[in-house]
Every structure is written in structure tokens, then in C-alpha cells.
Amino acid sequence: MRHKPVLLNEVVDMLNCKPNKNYVDCTVGTGGHAEAILERIGKGRLVGIDCDETAIRIAGESLKKFGDRFVPVCDNFTNVEAIFKKLNIGFVDGILFDLGISLHQLDEPSRGFSFMRDGPLDMRMDRTKEGTAGEFVNQLPEKKLVELLRNFGEERATRRIARRIVELRAKKPIRTTKELADIISGVFRKRGRIHPATKTFQALRIAVNGELEALHAVLEKASCLLSIGGRICVISYHSLEDRIVKREFLRLSKGTPWENAKCKPGSASKVKLLILTKKPLVPSRGEVLLNRRSRSAKMRVAERIE
């Protein structure tokens, strides 16, 4: 099954997709949003970035019909300035971030993202990078495990989960998603609405991929690459990400003086954003019924005004 793009109409509208303008999808995945944007922009180009080689390959195949108007780039979006330089791009009219993981990653057992599929504890989006979830689980000191689960999973049973992991890994390394999910299930007496391993898996994925650091590092850089009137849309799927987007947009809405700007594009002396979504946009009930994975999505949008 192909990944269903979340808030698709809202993205195309809020990015203000216009013929012959240029856009960047910093998390192109398998190309759902990218396809809808490319359909709207006439001869305009879309650069699609993803750090997952498989995603870029699938996006390349499914967007072949757009020829060289789709430019796939396999890289981390934190390198967006270098990517622009290499492609000889100055500014663009819209930038999209659709955070989190894609269905092709979640559904593939060998990627180790899901407690519903048994596979090696990997969870790397970029498999050229070191540091799998298995290494975190088997090597982090107990105190660091507690911090990781608390900071990235907002898990309440952190100490009990970390203790159990440390006890069991002393006997034999924890190698698979199922082993880890069973260990966590064993820590909880009662089962709630969500699977007990949900928060631990989220925390590990965020840590393995440095997701919050990447998001924090990229929003100002990306804003600097927008032309005046260009828009930045960010869809997040949990409160930790949404908080970063909200705070960064607020900070950038006060204007970043030239001397402090993280990137210094040619002509612009500072970056100032106008926040277009006082409250984040969320999927309609209809969309959530059709695509349950959209239920936690929140989209924030801002426009560059200086």
C-alpha cells in the first residue's frame, strides 16, 4: 500500500502552489505531496529531499512522468543550504516538511520501525549512518535509557522499562522488535488503548534519527531560502515536534537580525515570518476515518515577509 499524503489539499493551498514557481519537499518520502504539487505548478520545479535511499528510489519512479521538473536528492534536510548551492538554486516559493516516517518504512519488517512487524531493531531512516535502535537498547547506560524514554517518548514508566531492558540484556542481547515489544508489554499489568510499546518505539526512533535536533536546526535555514512571499509548511505528528515548530515560528516572526541569522542569503538582510496559522491545521474527521495515521497531524504555516 502506498503512503497516503496527510492534509494534501491543505498543503497545496497553503503552500500557495502557482504555475512556474519552484518548491522544495524536504521529506519527499514516496512522493504523495510532491505529485500533487507538481501537478499544480506548470513548468515549475520541485526538489524532493529524503535521507532514505529507498524513498528516493520509489519517488523517482512514481514521479518519472514529470521529467526533469522533479529533482530527487538523497540527503538529510539539514543540508538544505548545501543542496541549494549544488543545484544552483537561490530562493524558492515554498518549502514543505512532512515529518515522521513513511508507510514503506513502517511496513517493511527489515527496517525495524514497527512493533507490529518482527524484524531487527534498526529504525534508521538513513541506513548509511551508524547507530541502530539495537545499539541504543543494548549499549546505553540505564540512566541514559531513562532520559531517552522520558525526553523523546514522554513515557511515564521509564524507570521500570529501562530496568527491565537492562536486566534482560545482561542475559542476552535484545535483537528484534518483537523481543523489545514483549519486554515492554511485560512491564505493564494492564493494557490501555494504545500498545504499551508505542512510546518506547517513538522515543527510540527519534533518538536514532536525531529527529528533534534536525528539526530545530533546519527551520531558520529553510526560511532563509524562501523568496519574499514564499511559504513554509510543517506537518508534525507529536507534541515534541509541534512545540519546536511553534517556538521557532514565533521567534522568526520577530525577525532575525542579519548578524545572528544562521544562513545569510545574498540579498536578504534578515528573515521575518508572518505566522498564517494561529492554531495548527488538523485533518478533518473524514480524513481521519480514511487514514487513521493522520489523526495526530498538525500543520503550521508561515510566510516570509522580510
Ligand SMILES: C[S@@+](CC[C@H](N)C(=O)[O-])C[C@H]1O[C@@H](n2cnc3c(N)ncnc32)[C@H](O)[C@@H]1O
Ligand atoms: C511522513 S514521510 C513523508 C511522506 C510524503 N510527504 C509523501 O506524501 O509520501 C517522512 C519522510 O521524511 C524523511 N525524513 C525524515 N527526517 C528526515 C531528514 N532529517 N532529512 C531527510 N529526510 C527525512 C523520512 O525518511 C520519510 O521518508
